[in-house]
Amino acid sequence: MTKLxxxxxxxxxxxxxxxILERLHQNRIETVSSDALAKAAGVKPTxxxxxxxxxxxxxxxxxxxxxDALHSQLTNVLRTARFQPVILVGAGNLGSALLRxxxxxxxxxxxxxxxxxxxxxxxxxxxxxxxxxxxxMSGFVRENGIKLAILTVPAAxxxxxxxxxxxxxxxxxxxxxxxxxxxxEQVVVNNVNxxxxxxxxxxxxx
Amino acid sequence: MTKLxxxxxxxxxxxxxxxILERLHQNRIETVSSDALAKAAGVKPTxxxxxxxxxxxxxxxxxxxxxDALHSQLTNVLRTARFQPVILVGAGNLGSALLRxxxxxxxxxxxxxxxxxxxxxxxxxxxxxxxxxxxxMSGFVRENGIKLAILTVPAAxxxxxxxxxxxxxxxxxxxxxxxxxxxxEQVVVNNVNxxxxxxxxxxxxx
DNA sequence: CTGTGTGAAGGCTTTCACAGCC
DNA sequence: GGCTGTGAAAGCCTTCACACAG
Numbered sequence: 001m002t003k004l005x006x007x008x009x010x011x012x013x014x015x016x017x018x019x020i021l022e023r024l025h026q027n028r029i030e031t032v033s034s035d036a037l038a039k040a041a042g043v044k045p046t047x048x049x050x051x052x053x054x055x056x057x058x059x060x061x062x063x064x065x066x067x068d069a070l071h072s073q074l075t076n077v078l079r080t081a082r083f084q085p086v087i088l089v090g091a092g093n094l095g096s097a098l099l100r101x102x103x104x105x106x107x108x109x110x111x112x113x114x115x116x117x118x119x120x121x122x123x124x125x126x127x128x129x130x131x132x133x134x135x136x137m138s139g140f141v142r143e144n145g146i147k148l149a150i151l152t153v154p155a156a157x158x159x160x161x162x163x164x165x166x167x168x169x170x171x172x173x174x175x176x177x178x179x180x181x182x183x184x185e186q187v188v189v190n191n192v193n194x195x196x197x198x199x200x201x202x203x204x205x206x
Numbered sequence: 207m208t209k210l211x212x213x214x215x216x217x218x219x220x221x222x223x224x225x226i227l228e229r230l231h232q233n234r235i236e237t238v239s240s241d242a243l244a245k246a247a248g249v250k251p252t253x254x255x256x257x258x259x260x261x262x263x264x265x266x267x268x269x270x271x272x273x274d275a276l277h278s279q280l281t282n283v284l285r286t287a288r289f290q291p292v293i294l295v296g297a298g299n300l301g302s303a304l305l306r307x308x309x310x311x312x313x314x315x316x317x318x319x320x321x322x323x324x325x326x327x328x329x330x331x332x333x334x335x336x337x338x339x340x341x342x343m344s345g346f347v348r349e350n351g352i353k354l355a356i357l358t359v360p361a362a363x364x365x366x367x368x369x370x371x372x373x374x375x376x377x378x379x380x381x382x383x384x385x386x387x388x389x390x391e392q393v394v395v396n397n398v399n400x401x402x403x404x405x406x407x408x409x410x411x412x
Numbered sequence: 413c414t415g416t417g418t419g420a421a422g423g424c425t426t427t428c429a430c431a432g433c434c
Numbered sequence: 435g436g437c438t439g440t441g442a443a444a445g446c447c448t449t450c451a452c453a454c455a456g
Contacts (some may be wrong), residue, residue, distance in 0.1 A: 009425075011409050015402040017383060035435065042386035046427060048209035049438065061438045062434040084408045092216075097303025098400075103384075107401035147411045148404065172407035174400075176242050178225060178309070180248035188410045190403050194380075195313035196221040198354065202290045203217050204394045205353050213447070252449055256424065257414065267416045308437040413455085413456090421450070428443070 006077075014074055017048070021071040026101065033064035082108040083166045085148050089161055090153030091116035091131050094176055099127045111150070113140060130202045134161075141168040152176045212283075214344055216257045218380030219281055222247045223254070227277040239270035288314040293352050297337050298320040300382055304356065305333045317356070319346060340367075342385045347374040 008015075021038045024032055038048040052058060052070075055077055059065045075082075085103070090094055091109050091114050098104075099114055109128050119131040132140070140146065153161050158177035165173065172188040175181055181189050212220075226246045230238055244254040258264060258276075261283055263357050265271045281288075292310070294301055297320050304310075305320055318337050325337040338346070346352065359367050364383035371379065378394040381387055387395050 007425075012406050015399075015405050016386065017404075022383070035437085039388075040386060042388075044427070047425085050426080053439065056409055057439070061432070062436050064437070077214050078406065078409060079406060082405065082408070084353065084404075084411070085402065093307050094303065094309065097300065101299050101302065101303065101398065101400070103401055104404065109401065122233055126441095127452080133252075135425065147409060150404075170440045171411045173441090174407060180222065180246065182248075188247065188407055190407050192222075192398060192400070192403060194307070194398070195309055195315065196218065196225075197380055198213075198290075198292065198310065198356075198397060199221050199284060199313070199314050200218055200385065201354060201380060201396050202286065203284060204400065205286065205290070205377045215447075242417080250449070251415090252418095253447090256418080256448075259417065263417070265416045267454070268414045270415065416455080419451095420452100421448105423448075424446085426443105426445075426455105428441105430440090431444085432437105432439080434438100 006054045009087040011053060011078075013041060013043060013047075013051055013075060013188035017051075018071070018078060020076040021067055021074065024067045025071060030067055031064045032067055032070075034059070037065065064166045083110075084114045084148050084161040085110055085144065085146055087112060087136070087137070087141065088114040088129075088152065089116075089137060089165070090151060090157075090177075091119070091121075092152065094152070095150075096127075098152065099129050099131075112144070112146070115140075137161075138164055138168040141165065141170060144203060145169075148174070150174045150176070151181075155179045212260045215391055216260055217246060217247060219253075219257055220284060224277065224280040224284060227273055231277060236355075237270045238273055238276075240265070247304045258351070289316075289348065290352045290354050291316055291318045291352055292356060293318060293347065294320040294335075294356040294358065295322075295343060295371070296338070296357060296363075297325070297384075298358065299359035300332075301356075304358065305337075306337050313334065318350070318352070321346075329353065331347040336391070341400075343367075345369055347371065348377060351375075353377040355379070356380045356382070357387075361385045 020037060034045040037115060040044040058070050060075055081159045086109055088098060088111050104111060114129055114131045115137040116131055117134050119133050130159050149165050151158060151173050155178040156180050159181060160183045162183060164186055166183055175189050175191045179195060225241060240251040240254045244251040264276050264347045265277055292315055294304060295316050310317060320335055320337045321335055321340045321343040323340050325339050355371050357379050359363060361384040364385050365387060368389060372389055372393055379399045381395050384399060389395060
């Protein structure tokens with residue numbers, strides 16, 4: 001598998017290109033140049049072309065890329081990445097918000113279950129996703145072979161919940177809690193810290 | 207101002223260190239080594255030390271860093287970055303969730319107002335933040351000198367709303383919408399795309 | 413002897429420059 | 435002429451190795 005030689009940042013951008021190609025397809029656009037596609041993705045054209053060469057050649061010189069062909073190539077590269085069942089742990093403010101957020105389902109991710117210390121307290125009226133007590137989490141992960149978890153518990157609980165998830169066999173965590181998780185290196189963690197994103201932006205304000 | 211010579215990634219990590227130092231301070235820990243602090247931040251000790259040298263020397267050799275002293279130095283570096291008033295545009299699912307999310311306020315950011323095409327439809331029962339119709343947005347930004355906006359509108363509306371924000375004088379945007387915004391280069395944009403984060407994680411699952 | 417500070421080396425990404433094809 | 439593909443160069447960031455201070 002050539003999977004491992006694609007740089008992390010490139011993989012991230014491939015997801016971007018993929019989504020742009022979907023929109024182009026919906027608009028019945030058949031061909032796109034690296035210039036146009038790169039601009040839509042907010043990168044330089046050379047970067048886009050370099051990104052694509054990691055797994056082949058798809059363009060026609062003098063013309064550009066066939067939207068559908070490139071789209072299906074990217075589907076192929078990212079295929080394992082889509083339609084993964086996901087669990088969410090921590091149905092507080094942010095967690096229950098994400099349960100109601102339809103952006104995941106739209107893009108092929110299904111949150112199959114949520115867990116919380118107080119499942120009955122979850123503000124979950126508008127969602128069909130079941131919220132279970134957290135002591136059922138490990139069992140659920142094991143029985144259903146869940147590999148992906150979204151972590152939205154308070155900072156104080158995050159590490160111990162993460163330990164439990166790892167123990168149960170989780171391979172990747174999308175971490176919204178305000179601490180950096182210590183996990184074995186085979187477990188992948190992406191951190192999203194909204195306060196830091198704002199602080200970072202503010203730093204660059206004049 | 208030495209501000210501009212600090213690399214973007216370093217600024218981001220400074221926010222991390224800052225939060226860890228706050229926790230250490232709360233726990234009455236007075237001194238911390240670069241090893242311990244780096245581990246908590248998920249980086250290598252040398253990286254932490256290098257990050258700090260961008261704006262001075264704060265450690266005591268053989269001992270480590272004084273928690274409070276380093277904390278106040280970071281406050282100084284990040285000071286403009288905190289306590290900025292923020293507006294939120296797009297009070298749909300994700301937007302109204304963020305209005306209820308207390309993580310921003312806890313970290314010094316106040317969302318002073320929200321805007322939506324259908325303000326009355328905003329699921330805003332539990333929040334005290336006012337939701338105004340979107341045609342009041344520009345005026346509000348101008349009158350209050352708002353520099354920071356959180357954008358949670360649907361992809362189809364995002365670019366035109368962003369244009370309006372830029373026109374009104376916004377300097378930085380935290381963009382949750384699924385497209386990459388085209389903005390003048392003096393405007394800073396940080397993108398958060400939750401579906402791509404999940405897809406990216408999934409890619410690295412075996 | 414412990415742990416910071418830092419020039420130099422190394423590694424990873426991005427960008428350039430241009431060859432090659434339509 | 436227009437646009438892709440790509441080796442080489444540049445740039446940026448991280449890591450190393452070790453000098454130096456307490």
